[in-house]
């Protein structure tokens with residue numbers, strides 16, 4: 166039996182008030198789960214129309230299940246082991262803009278539409294000068310969105326009451342400001358009228374937000390067991406931890422329209438989200454990203470095994486406490502208690518978080534989540550943080566794409582992968598050639614936004630560690646640095 170509105174007896178249809186860009190695991194396990202709860206417990210009465218932002222995706226699957234899917238929340242909750250599951254029922258339909266652009270544009274004509282939510286990965290909120298208003302669809306997410314907003318503006322004759330509230334969830338700094346700025350650039354590029362620009366500025370509200378929940382996604386290995394337990398089949402099961410936090414920076418009245426607090430959901434409406442973002446990205450995501458190449462080359466596959474391994478676990482802990490926390494400005498106690506909680510979340514016995522899934526786009530993630538800790542540590546202490554540099558060296562070796570003779574399924578920007586592949590092809594086993602690899606990668610300003618060879622001592626130390634990993638293997642090299 167397949168999950169759909171016929172087989173799910175409690176199925177309810179809500180009026181579409183939310184437009185969501187992205188149909189990925191995170192949005193379904195976090196935002197849509199919260200909306201579903203607000204519908205059920207706070208009479209929010211809001212349906213979500215989901216847009217697939219790129220040509221490949223899950224909306225066909227979502228439509229085949231009438232927008233329904235099962236969310237498993239697993240882990241320790243209030244000191245007890247809890248595994249619970251629920252059917253999320255707030256998605257009304259999914260739209261593929263590549264095959265149904267007219268249906269997409271028509272969403273802008275809906276007078277009840279109120280919120281726009283997105284998570285299009287860190288790459289999604291980007292200005293693409295190739296986008297045109299006439300494209301069906303525009304390539305970028307902001308391009309598609311601007312076309313829909315212009316259609317809405319025209320449909321309602323610039324009515325200021327038809328503006329929307331935007332809450333992007335992309336893990337980039339000040340995501341709402343960035344989205345608005347990109348829309349304004351597209352208005353310039355497309356030479357759209359001043360009145361539309363004013364409508365964007367005056368009738369619409371762009372919030373910045375920070376999200377936090379570990380969502381490993383589809384539980385491939387346990388899926389048959391899960392189907393047995395559920396008594397139906399669901400191609401979109403998603404698994405997450407219990408913990409969840411959404412920090413939203415925006416005008417106070419937004420809170421009144423979004424009744425999360427009324428039902429005790431962990432949503433903080435704040436005046437400045439920056440400290441929350443810095444703490445989360447640098448500690449949690451920074452720990453994830455810096456552990457991946459080290460633990461993976463060590464022979465480990467998951468986050469839990471990494472933090473529980475004697476050597477790798479110590480490496481992760483010391484990296485956070487000795488090299489990341491000293492670069493942050495919040496009170497030390499607060500940072501340490503956040504870090505302890507993060508390590509507990511990493512140990513969640515019910516979550517199998519694959520390192521290889523976190524490894525996606527590791528080079529750019531290292532730049533946004535780890536590099537600042539390195540530079541800040543150097544600025545404050547006048548020495549380089551050894552473990553973070555070891556991780557950078559491991560990352561360069563990781564991009565060689567081989568573990569114990571097996572290919573590593575690397576996933577990153579094609580140019581970045583090509584550069585590493587070409588460089589490693591010429592490796593002759595010498596430290597001199599390795600220095601050439603390191604120097605070339607550190608000079609790639611597309612990744613690092615600067616030439617990292619300019620950081621005093623960095624190239625030498627990275628080369629030393631990379632050579633040790635290459636010559637002695639990860640286990641011996643890590644033990645050496647952990648002495």
Ligand SMILES: NC(=O)c1ccc[n+]([C@@H]2O[C@H](COP(=O)([O-])OP(=O)(O)OC[C@H]3O[C@@H](n4cnc5c(N)ncnc54)[C@H](O)[C@@H]3O)[C@@H](O)[C@H]2O)c1
Pocket residue numbers: 186187188189190191192217218219221222284285286287288289306335336376377378379380381382
């Ligand atoms: N999984 C987690 O634990 C978690 C937790 C917090 C935040 N996040 C953030 O959420 C993002 C998505 O994670 P996920 O687990 O849902 O991944 P996913 O692969 O399930 O979904 C990715 C989504 O992004 C869209 N997308 C990908 N590249 C795009 C592009 N260039 N332009 C526009 N859209 C694009 C896809 O269409 C899809 O909807 C991550 O980048 C991460 O920053 C994830």
Ligand SMILES: O=P(O)(O)OC[C@@H](O)[C@@H](O)[C@H](O)[C@H](O)CO
Pocket residue numbers: 336376377378379380449450453454522523525
């Ligand atoms: O989702 P990514 O690929 O951007 O990053 C991998 C993890 O660090 C991330 O998903 C964390 O689990 C998440 O950010 C926790 O809130």
